Amino acid sequence: MLMRSEPFTEVHRIAQQLLGATPAGTWSHPAAMPVDAYRSGDEFVIAFDLPGVDQDAIDIDVERNVLTVRCERRPVDLGDGAQAVLSERPLGVFSRQLFLGDALDVEKIQATCHNGVLVLRIPVREQAKPRKITVASHTGAGPELLSR
Numbered sequence: 001m002l003m004r005s006e007p008f009t010e011v012h013r014i015a016q017q018l019l020g021a022t023p024a025g026t027w028s029h030p031a032a033m034p035v036d037a038y039r040s041g042d043e044f045v046i047a048f049d050l051p052g053v054d055q056d057a058i059d060i061d062v063e064r065n066v067l068t069v070r071c072e073r074r075p076v077d078l079g080d081g082a083q084a085v086l087s088e089r090p091l092g093v094f095s096r097q098l099f100l101g102d103a104l105d106v107e108k109i110q111a112t113c114h115n116g117v118l119v120l121r122i123p124v125r126e127q128a129k130p131r132k133i134t135v136a137s138h139t140g141a142g143p144e145l146l147s148r
Helices: 007-019
Strands: 002-004 035-040 043-049 058-063 066-073 092-100 110-114 117-123
Touching: 035 092, 043 092, 066 117
Parallel strands: none
Antiparallel strands: 002 092, 035 043, 043 117, 058 066, 066 092, 110 117
16 A cells, blocks of 8 residues: 655665764755554554654645655754754755555545654545455356356
């Protein structure tokens, strides 16, 4: 139901971690954001870690079953005369793309953001839900059933 689609972004993120660089992105090269995904009953739940990101800086799009989440973490206004002594939290643009399967109803996605976690809930389409099929009994000769 879900596929990752950013192999180069992931390689870039790992290289930054190995080199000790702070992962930050630009609009042309956004950094990846951590994500968890799971199925809960008849819905698919995706949670993105976005600490320090304002809700109005989050952009969510779906096009041809490709879910794109982009956001920007902006620097905090330190005020007049204040100087940063230590700055390790990544700033910049973050993005994640996921391929959603046809079994999901992308028209009914719900998004909430609480405590720096963006949660998307995507219901499973009615056609994709498991259903019970009953077997009807037939009171006749068996060979004519095979000839249909």
